[in-house]
Amino acid sequence: MSEAQDRAWSELSGFYRFDVPRDAASTSVHPDAVFEPTQEYGRTAPLIVEIGSGQGHAIVNAASTRPDQDFLAVEVYVGGLARTMLDADKADARNLRVIEANAPEVLETLLPEGSADEVWIFFSDPWHKKRHHKRRMIKDGFGATVGRALRDGGLLRLATDWEDYALQMREVMDAAPEFERAFEGEWAERYEGRVMTAFERKGIAKGREIRDLTYRRVAR
Ligand SMILES: C[S@@+](CC[C@H](N)C(=O)[O-])C[C@H]1O[C@@H](n2cnc3c(N)ncnc32)[C@H](O)[C@@H]1O
Numbered sequence: 001m002s003e004a005q006d007r008a009w010s011e012l013s014g015f016y017r018f019d020v021p022r023d024a025a026s027t028s029v030h031p032d033a034v035f036e037p038t039q040e041y042g043r044t045a046p047l048i049v050e051i052g053s054g055q056g057h058a059i060v061n062a063a064s065t066r067p068d069q070d071f072l073a074v075e076v077y078v079g080g081l082a083r084t085m086l087d088a089d090k091a092d093a094r095n096l097r098v099i100e101a102n103a104p105e106v107l108e109t110l111l112p113e114g115s116a117d118e119v120w121i122f123f124s125d126p127w128h129k130k131r132h133h134k135r136r137m138i139k140d141g142f143g144a145t146v147g148r149a150l151r152d153g154g155l156l157r158l159a160t161d162w163e164d165y166a167l168q169m170r171e172v173m174d175a176a177p178e179f180e181r182a183f184e185g186e187w188a189e190r191y192e193g194r195v196m197t198a199f200e201r202k203g204i205a206k207g208r209e210i211r212d213l214t215y216r217r218v219a220r
Helices: 002-017 039-043 055-063 078-090 105-109 129-135 141-150 163-177 198-205
Strands: 045-051 071-074 097-100 116-122 149-160 177-183 211-217
Touching: 002 078, 002 097, 039 071, 045 055, 055 071, 055 078, 055 097, 055 116, 071 078, 071 211, 078 097, 105 141, 116 141, 141 149, 141 163, 149 163, 163 211
Parallel strands: 045 071, 045 116, 071 097, 116 149
Antiparallel strands: 149 211, 177 211
Protein backbone atom coordinates (compact mmCIF):
# COMPACT_ATOMS: atom_id res chain seq x y z
CA MET A 1 0.00 0.00 0.00
CA SER A 2 1.14 3.60 -0.57
CA GLU A 3 1.75 5.82 2.44
CA ALA A 4 -1.68 7.46 1.99
CA GLN A 5 -3.37 4.05 1.78
CA ASP A 6 -1.47 2.87 4.87
CA ARG A 7 -2.64 5.94 6.76
CA ALA A 8 -6.22 5.47 5.54
CA TRP A 9 -6.15 1.87 6.73
CA SER A 10 -5.15 2.86 10.26
CA GLU A 11 -7.11 6.12 10.56
CA LEU A 12 -10.33 5.39 8.69
CA SER A 13 -10.84 1.70 9.51
CA GLY A 14 -12.50 2.56 12.82
CA PHE A 15 -15.43 4.14 11.04
CA TYR A 16 -15.60 2.43 7.65
CA ARG A 17 -14.25 -1.10 8.11
CA PHE A 18 -16.26 -3.93 9.60
CA ASP A 19 -13.74 -6.14 11.39
CA VAL A 20 -14.64 -9.64 10.21
CA PRO A 21 -14.28 -12.49 12.70
CA ARG A 22 -12.21 -15.06 10.77
CA ASP A 23 -12.38 -18.77 10.25
CA ALA A 24 -9.14 -20.53 9.15
CA ALA A 25 -7.99 -18.42 6.14
CA SER A 26 -7.03 -14.73 6.36
CA THR A 27 -9.95 -13.52 4.19
CA SER A 28 -12.43 -16.08 5.51
CA VAL A 29 -15.56 -15.35 7.52
CA HIS A 30 -16.30 -17.10 10.79
CA PRO A 31 -19.57 -19.02 10.23
CA ASP A 32 -21.14 -17.50 13.36
CA ALA A 33 -20.27 -13.88 12.46
CA VAL A 34 -23.12 -11.54 11.41
CA PHE A 35 -23.07 -8.08 9.81
CA GLU A 36 -26.26 -6.51 11.12
CA PRO A 37 -27.06 -3.52 8.81
CA THR A 38 -29.33 -1.62 11.22
CA GLN A 39 -26.61 -1.74 13.86
CA GLU A 40 -23.72 -0.95 11.50
CA TYR A 41 -25.34 2.06 9.78
CA GLY A 42 -27.41 3.19 12.74
CA ARG A 43 -30.63 3.23 10.71
CA THR A 44 -32.83 1.13 8.43
CA ALA A 45 -32.33 1.90 4.73
CA PRO A 46 -32.03 -0.03 1.45
CA LEU A 47 -28.70 -1.87 1.35
CA ILE A 48 -26.57 -2.10 -1.82
CA VAL A 49 -23.66 -4.56 -1.74
CA GLU A 50 -20.81 -4.41 -4.25
CA ILE A 51 -18.73 -7.56 -4.63
CA GLY A 52 -15.15 -7.05 -5.85
CA SER A 53 -15.42 -3.28 -5.53
CA GLY A 54 -11.77 -2.73 -6.59
CA GLN A 55 -10.73 0.90 -5.98
CA GLY A 56 -14.31 1.71 -4.98
CA HIS A 57 -15.11 4.15 -7.79
CA ALA A 58 -18.65 2.85 -8.41
CA ILE A 59 -19.64 2.46 -4.78
CA VAL A 60 -18.18 5.75 -3.50
CA ASN A 61 -19.89 7.60 -6.34
CA ALA A 62 -23.19 5.90 -5.50
CA ALA A 63 -22.86 6.38 -1.74
CA SER A 64 -22.07 10.07 -2.06
CA THR A 65 -24.95 10.76 -4.46
CA ARG A 66 -27.57 8.52 -2.77
CA PRO A 67 -27.58 9.46 0.93
CA ASP A 68 -30.88 7.61 1.53
CA GLN A 69 -29.31 4.23 0.82
CA ASP A 70 -26.58 2.25 2.59
CA PHE A 71 -23.61 0.71 0.76
CA LEU A 72 -21.26 -2.16 1.50
CA ALA A 73 -18.01 -2.78 -0.43
CA VAL A 74 -16.64 -6.33 -0.30
CA GLU A 75 -13.05 -6.88 -1.49
CA VAL A 76 -10.02 -9.03 -0.78
CA TYR A 77 -7.58 -6.38 -2.05
CA VAL A 78 -6.73 -4.14 0.92
CA GLY A 79 -5.12 -1.40 -1.21
CA GLY A 80 -8.46 -1.00 -2.99
CA LEU A 81 -10.35 -0.87 0.29
CA ALA A 82 -7.95 1.79 1.62
CA ARG A 83 -8.53 3.86 -1.54
CA THR A 84 -12.28 3.36 -1.13
CA MET A 85 -12.15 4.67 2.46
CA LEU A 86 -9.99 7.65 1.46
CA ASP A 87 -12.37 8.65 -1.33
CA ALA A 88 -15.45 8.06 0.83
CA ASP A 89 -13.95 10.26 3.55
CA LYS A 90 -13.12 12.99 1.01
CA ALA A 91 -16.69 12.85 -0.30
CA ASP A 92 -18.01 12.80 3.28
CA ALA A 93 -19.98 9.62 2.52
CA ARG A 94 -20.99 8.19 5.90
CA ASN A 95 -23.43 5.62 4.47
CA LEU A 96 -20.68 3.23 3.34
CA ARG A 97 -18.89 0.35 5.07
CA VAL A 98 -16.14 -1.90 3.73
CA ILE A 99 -15.40 -5.55 4.36
CA GLU A 100 -12.15 -7.38 3.61
CA ALA A 101 -13.37 -10.90 2.94
CA ASN A 102 -14.01 -13.63 0.43
CA ALA A 103 -17.32 -12.50 -1.08
CA PRO A 104 -19.18 -15.83 -1.35
CA GLU A 105 -18.79 -16.33 2.42
CA VAL A 106 -20.18 -12.84 3.02
CA LEU A 107 -23.26 -13.73 0.95
CA GLU A 108 -23.61 -17.21 2.43
CA THR A 109 -23.39 -16.42 6.14
CA LEU A 110 -22.24 -12.92 7.15
CA LEU A 111 -25.20 -10.96 5.78
CA PRO A 112 -28.59 -11.73 7.29
CA GLU A 113 -30.85 -13.61 4.88
CA GLY A 114 -32.77 -11.23 2.59
CA SER A 115 -30.94 -8.15 3.88
CA ALA A 116 -29.63 -6.77 0.56
CA ASP A 117 -31.74 -4.79 -1.91
CA GLU A 118 -29.12 -5.02 -4.65
CA VAL A 119 -25.88 -6.90 -5.26
CA TRP A 120 -23.48 -5.52 -7.87
CA ILE A 121 -20.62 -7.45 -9.49
CA PHE A 122 -18.84 -5.40 -12.13
CA PHE A 123 -15.90 -6.84 -14.08
CA SER A 124 -15.56 -9.96 -11.99
CA ASP A 125 -12.16 -11.58 -12.60
CA PRO A 126 -12.64 -13.46 -15.91
CA TRP A 127 -10.07 -16.23 -15.35
CA HIS A 128 -9.99 -16.46 -19.11
CA LYS A 129 -7.81 -19.59 -19.43
CA LYS A 130 -10.06 -22.59 -19.73
CA ARG A 131 -8.29 -24.51 -16.97
CA HIS A 132 -8.99 -21.58 -14.59
CA HIS A 133 -12.73 -21.27 -15.35
CA LYS A 134 -13.54 -23.15 -12.15
CA ARG A 135 -12.22 -20.13 -10.19
CA ARG A 136 -14.87 -17.83 -11.66
CA MET A 137 -17.27 -16.45 -9.06
CA ILE A 138 -20.43 -16.72 -11.16
CA LYS A 139 -20.72 -20.43 -11.78
CA ASP A 140 -23.23 -23.19 -10.98
CA GLY A 141 -24.61 -22.73 -7.48
CA PHE A 142 -23.98 -18.96 -7.35
CA GLY A 143 -27.71 -18.24 -7.72
CA ALA A 144 -28.38 -19.86 -4.33
CA THR A 145 -25.42 -18.03 -2.74
CA VAL A 146 -26.45 -14.55 -3.88
CA GLY A 147 -30.17 -15.36 -3.68
CA ARG A 148 -29.82 -15.99 0.06
CA ALA A 149 -28.55 -12.46 0.75
CA LEU A 150 -31.02 -10.64 -1.54
CA ARG A 151 -34.55 -9.78 -0.45
CA ASP A 152 -37.47 -10.95 -2.59
CA GLY A 153 -37.62 -8.59 -5.58
CA GLY A 154 -34.00 -7.50 -5.01
CA LEU A 155 -31.67 -7.08 -8.00
CA LEU A 156 -28.40 -8.66 -9.04
CA ARG A 157 -26.51 -6.41 -11.47
CA LEU A 158 -23.61 -7.81 -13.48
CA ALA A 159 -21.26 -6.38 -16.09
CA THR A 160 -18.29 -7.87 -17.89
CA ASP A 161 -16.07 -7.26 -20.91
CA TRP A 162 -15.42 -10.99 -21.53
CA GLU A 163 -17.93 -12.46 -23.95
CA ASP A 164 -17.58 -16.07 -22.84
CA TYR A 165 -17.92 -15.09 -19.16
CA ALA A 166 -21.00 -13.01 -20.05
CA LEU A 167 -22.48 -16.09 -21.72
CA GLN A 168 -21.60 -18.21 -18.68
CA MET A 169 -23.17 -15.64 -16.32
CA ARG A 170 -26.36 -15.63 -18.33
CA GLU A 171 -26.51 -19.42 -18.53
CA VAL A 172 -25.90 -19.80 -14.77
CA MET A 173 -28.40 -17.12 -13.74
CA ASP A 174 -31.09 -18.21 -16.26
CA ALA A 175 -30.91 -21.69 -14.71
CA ALA A 176 -31.04 -20.44 -11.09
CA PRO A 177 -34.53 -21.06 -9.62
CA GLU A 178 -34.03 -18.10 -7.24
CA PHE A 179 -33.93 -15.57 -10.13
CA GLU A 180 -35.73 -14.27 -13.18
CA ARG A 181 -34.47 -11.98 -15.92
CA ALA A 182 -35.05 -8.27 -15.34
CA PHE A 183 -34.21 -7.34 -18.93
CA GLU A 184 -35.60 -7.90 -22.38
CA GLY A 185 -33.61 -8.96 -25.40
CA GLU A 186 -30.14 -10.45 -25.31
CA TRP A 187 -28.49 -8.23 -22.69
CA ALA A 188 -29.53 -5.58 -20.17
CA GLU A 189 -29.13 -1.88 -20.84
CA ARG A 190 -26.01 -0.38 -19.34
CA TYR A 191 -26.84 0.34 -15.69
CA GLU A 192 -26.78 4.13 -15.31
CA GLY A 193 -25.42 3.83 -11.73
CA ARG A 194 -22.26 2.11 -12.97
CA VAL A 195 -19.40 4.57 -13.40
CA MET A 196 -16.58 3.94 -15.86
CA THR A 197 -13.63 2.22 -14.17
CA ALA A 198 -10.12 1.38 -15.33
CA PHE A 199 -11.22 -2.20 -16.00
CA GLU A 200 -14.02 -1.11 -18.32
CA ARG A 201 -11.74 1.38 -20.07
CA LYS A 202 -9.13 -1.33 -20.60
CA GLY A 203 -11.72 -3.72 -22.02
CA ILE A 204 -12.99 -1.08 -24.45
CA ALA A 205 -9.43 -0.14 -25.47
CA LYS A 206 -8.81 -3.79 -26.34
CA GLY A 207 -11.94 -3.81 -28.52
CA ARG A 208 -14.08 -5.87 -26.15
CA GLU A 209 -17.81 -5.25 -25.89
CA ILE A 210 -19.26 -4.51 -22.44
CA ARG A 211 -22.30 -6.59 -21.49
CA ASP A 212 -24.67 -5.93 -18.61
CA LEU A 213 -27.13 -8.40 -17.04
CA THR A 214 -29.82 -7.78 -14.41
CA TYR A 215 -31.70 -10.49 -12.51
CA ARG A 216 -34.54 -10.20 -10.00
CA ARG A 217 -34.80 -12.35 -6.87
CA VAL A 218 -38.11 -14.21 -7.08
CA ALA A 219 -40.32 -14.60 -4.00
CA ARG A 220 -39.17 -17.29 -1.56
C1 LIG B 1 -11.33 -7.04 -12.32
S1 LIG B 1 -11.49 -6.31 -10.74
C2 LIG B 1 -12.87 -5.20 -10.93
C3 LIG B 1 -12.96 -4.16 -9.87
C4 LIG B 1 -14.15 -3.21 -9.94
N1 LIG B 1 -15.41 -3.90 -9.83
C5 LIG B 1 -14.12 -2.39 -11.21
O1 LIG B 1 -14.98 -2.59 -12.08
O2 LIG B 1 -13.21 -1.55 -11.34
C6 LIG B 1 -12.17 -7.65 -9.79
C7 LIG B 1 -12.06 -7.41 -8.30
O3 LIG B 1 -12.69 -8.48 -7.61
C8 LIG B 1 -11.94 -8.79 -6.44
N2 LIG B 1 -12.25 -10.17 -6.05
C9 LIG B 1 -11.96 -11.29 -6.75
N3 LIG B 1 -12.37 -12.39 -6.09
C10 LIG B 1 -12.93 -11.94 -4.93
C11 LIG B 1 -13.53 -12.61 -3.82
N4 LIG B 1 -13.62 -13.95 -3.78
N5 LIG B 1 -14.01 -11.86 -2.81
C12 LIG B 1 -13.91 -10.50 -2.85
N6 LIG B 1 -13.34 -9.82 -3.88
C13 LIG B 1 -12.86 -10.53 -4.90
C14 LIG B 1 -10.50 -8.59 -6.87
O4 LIG B 1 -9.64 -8.37 -5.78
C15 LIG B 1 -10.61 -7.38 -7.81
O5 LIG B 1 -10.39 -6.16 -7.12
